[in-house]
Amino acid sequence: MRGSGGEPALSAHELVKHYPGGRNRPAVRALRGVSLDVRAGETYGIVGESGCGKSTLARLLVGLEPPTSGSVEIGGQPVDVGPKVDRRALARRIQLVFQDPFSSLDPRLRVEQALAEVLQVHGLHVERRDARVAELLDMVALGRRFADRYPHELSGGQAQRVAIARALAAEPQVLVLDEPTSALDVSVRAEIMNLLVRIQDELGLSYLFISHDLSMVRHISDDIAVMYLGLVVEAGRFDQVLDSPLHPYTRALADAVPVPDPEVEEARRDSSAPTAHSVFVEPAQGCPYSPRCPLVEPICREIAPVLLGTGDGHVVSCHVASRDFGAKLSA
Amino acid sequence: MSELATPVVTPEPMDAVNGEPAARHRTWFGTVWRSRNGRIGFILSALVVLGAIFGSLGVTPYPPDAQNFNASLKGISLAHVLGTDQFGRDVFSQILQALGVSLEIAGISVLIAGGIGTLGGIVAGFLGRWPSALIMRVTDVMFAIPAILLALAIVTALGPSIIDSSIAIGVGYIPIFVRVVRGPVLALREADFVRAGRVLGFSRSRLLFRHILPSVAGAVAVQTSLALAWAILAEASLSFLGLGPPPPTASLGEMVSESSSLASTAWWTLAGPSIAIIIAVIGFNFLGDGLRAAADPRSKTR
Numbered sequence: 298m299r300g301s302g303g304e305p306a307l308s309a310h311e312l313v314k315h316y317p318g319g320r321n322r323p324a325v326r327a328l329r330g331v332s333l334d335v336r337a338g339e340t341y342g343i344v345g346e347s348g349c350g351k352s353t354l355a356r357l358l359v360g361l362e363p364p365t366s367g368s369v370e371i372g373g374q375p376v377d378v379g380p381k382v383d384r385r386a387l388a389r390r391i392q393l394v395f396q397d398p399f400s401s402l403d404p405r406l407r408v409e410q411a412l413a414e415v416l417q418v419h420g421l422h423v424e425r426r427d428a429r430v431a432e433l434l435d436m437v438a439l440g441r442r443f444a445d446r447y448p449h450e451l452s453g454g455q456a457q458r459v460a461i462a463r464a465l466a467a468e469p470q471v472l473v474l475d476e477p478t479s480a481l482d483v484s485v486r487a488e489i490m491n492l493l494v495r496i497q498d499e500l501g502l503s504y505l506f507i508s509h510d511l512s513m514v515r516h517i518s519d520d521i522a523v524m525y526l527g528l529v530v531e532a533g534r535f536d537q538v539l540d541s542p543l544h545p546y547t548r549a550l551a552d553a554v555p556v557p558d559p560e561v562e563e564a565r566r567d568s569s570a571p572t573a574h575s576v577f578v579e580p581a582q583g584c585p586y587s588p589r590c591p592l593v594e595p596i597c598r599e600i601a602p603v604l605l606g607t608g609d610g611h612v613v614s615c616h617v618a619s620r621d622f623g624a625k626l627s628a
Numbered sequence: 629m630s631e632l633a634t635p636v637v638t639p640e641p642m643d644a645v646n647g648e649p650a651a652r653h654r655t656w657f658g659t660v661w662r663s664r665n666g667r668i669g670f671i672l673s674a675l676v677v678l679g680a681i682f683g684s685l686g687v688t689p690y691p692p693d694a695q696n697f698n699a700s701l702k703g704i705s706l707a708h709v710l711g712t713d714q715f716g717r718d719v720f721s722q723i724l725q726a727l728g729v730s731l732e733i734a735g736i737s738v739l740i741a742g743g744i745g746t747l748g749g750i751v752a753g754f755l756g757r758w759p760s761a762l763i764m765r766v767t768d769v770m771f772a773i774p775a776i777l778l779a780l781a782i783v784t785a786l787g788p789s790i791i792d793s794s795i796a797i798g799v800g801y802i803p804i805f806v807r808v809v810r811g812p813v814l815a816l817r818e819a820d821f822v823r824a825g826r827v828l829g830f831s832r833s834r835l836l837f838r839h840i841l842p843s844v845a846g847a848v849a850v851q852t853s854l855a856l857a858w859a860i861l862a863e864a865s866l867s868f869l870g871l872g873p874p875p876p877t878a879s880l881g882e883m884v885s886e887s888s889s890l891a892s893t894a895w896w897t898l899a900g901p902s903i904a905i906i907i908a909v910i911g912f913n914f915l916g917d918g919l920r921a922a923a924d925p926r927s928k929t930r
Contacts, residue, residue, distance in 0.1 A: 359827045360826075360827070384826060384827075384829045384830075385829040385831075386829075389829070392827060392828070393824070393827045395820050395823075395824060397820060400820035401820040401821050401824045402821055402824075403821045403825075403839050403843075404821075405842050405843060414838075415828050418828065418829055418830055418834070460824075463824075463828070467828055467829065
């Protein structure tokens with residue numbers, strides 16, 4: 298599965314989203330030019346803390362909000378995600394699974410009604426709608442007896458399975474998963490993750506997996522992008538980014554993942570740099586991460602870095618990391 | 629020393645309600661009936677509506693207008709369960725007929741208020757921007773005027789008749805329906821499940837009629853029931869002031885108004901219609917309370 302080439306299933310080019318300010322609030326630049334390629338049948342993980350623009354990215358890609366600028370391609374064909382988006386057509390190509398399964402399901406519809414409605418809207422499986430609903434439930438490993446349940450009669454994990462089944466009902470090529478396990482009990486997360494992997498294998502779907510939790514992203518992703526304040530600061534294959542992180546922010550994220558060994562954890566906590574300043578402001582110029590960065594140098598406060606490649610697809614946007622890496626290469 | 633807690637991996641709750649599947653999903657009526665207020669409200673409202681129907685159809689113990697001077701101002705007896713008035717008319721029969729008039733006016737006015745108000749609330753909530761601003765400002769202005777004062781002004785302008793009274797009372801209650809509907813519609817428009825519907829390619833009308841409106845229907849039902857109670861009161865007030873429909877169509881308010889001078893000599897002529905008003909108001913209020921519970925889908929289970 299990992300490493301298959303070919304046409305990207307989903308491409309975003311320089312997506313920008315600005316929210317205009319009001320009388321008493323400044324304009325927000327939620328996305329400041331994000332590009333990514335999700336390879337067919339693979340999973341592209343996006344990590345970042347809340348407020349970094351990862352959910353905005355998800356909303357733009359599924360046509361919930363028009364981008365300020367930038368373009369999107371699905372399966373090599375450009376798609377209009379602008380204000381005049383054709384939602385019906387877009388729905389068959391890309392779907393979204395929300396973070397909170399309970400709020401994303403209509404509380405008044407039984408499970409089978411929620412699934413059948415998607416089939417009805419898109420005129421799918423007209424002759425064998427009930428059979429298809431049963432298939433969809435099987436696909437997410439829910440028994441038939443869940444068909445006549447209301448959402449409030451389901452557990453979090455069950456409800457998220459229904460939400461996944463409903464997204465699959467539209468038979469999309471790409472599934473955007475916006476923190477699909479964050480609202481769930483820890484004990485249920487692994488089940489959902491395994492389910493997602495199995496569905497991907499069976500259907501050949503491409504995933505864009507969004508999370509603030511590096512360990513979840515690691516579990517499922519082939520490629521990973523790290524976002525900070527509306528920008529991708531580092532991207533590459535999952536092992537490149539996670540095992541040899543270049544950007545100081547990626548390192549801080551990796552250090553924040555708890556290790557299931559109290560002694561290691563204790564030793565690590567003492568040695569790690571205090572990166573989590575409460576400074577979460579965007580500097581007027583220079584690198585957006587510079588106010589929090591432990592490696593900050595004068596140039597970082599002057600000039601914003603750009604994404605530079607290391608030659609094997611691993612890209613990073615950091616003056617210090619690029620220089621060190623360049624020195625290592627020439628040495 | 630307390631025992632060390634062993635980490636227990638809780639499995640997802642399996643079919644917690646095995647068996648008795650029939651009891652799992654209650655109907656609206658079942659949920660209303662389950663609450664005490666709902667039960668009382670339903671019984672009282674049903675009595676009021678039945679009485680009104682009988683009264684309108686003329687199915688009364690005595691013809692309501694039949695005068696019998698041999699039996700004037702008779703107290704409560706087996707022959708006349710609520711006594712007779714100064715013309716010897718049977719008070720109970722008159723109440724049934726007046727109930728029909730009162731309920732007709734209340735019903736039409738709530739239909740007007742609910743219809744226009746709900747529509748306005750949907751438009752204001754779903755379309756947003758300037759239609760919303762316009763509707764809400766008009767609503768605010770109407771809210772500033774007490775409903776009964778508005779009704780007085782309108783009925784003075786239109787003149788008294790059943791339909792005019794209904795319009796006068798109904799207009800005053802439009803703003804409440806606008807607000808009751810607009811709030812939830814506004815919130816639901818941005819709800820995740822409506823967003824999910826948009827991502828799934830559902831049309832705007834499907835989202836509005838299949839997903840947003842059913843969630844608002846409960847609130848409208850509650851409001852309708854409460855508005856019926858208010859409308860009966862408002863109609864009684866108008867009639868009491870002599871602005872109700874002209875004779876011979878008597879409403880409960882008119883009966884109270886006419887009999888108030890007899891209160892010291894024949895208390896039953898005042899008590900009958902007054903208690904009828906009280907029963908109707910309490911009945912619809914409690915019914916609204918019961919409906920409030922039924923409007924929540926979570927209450928349909930258990």
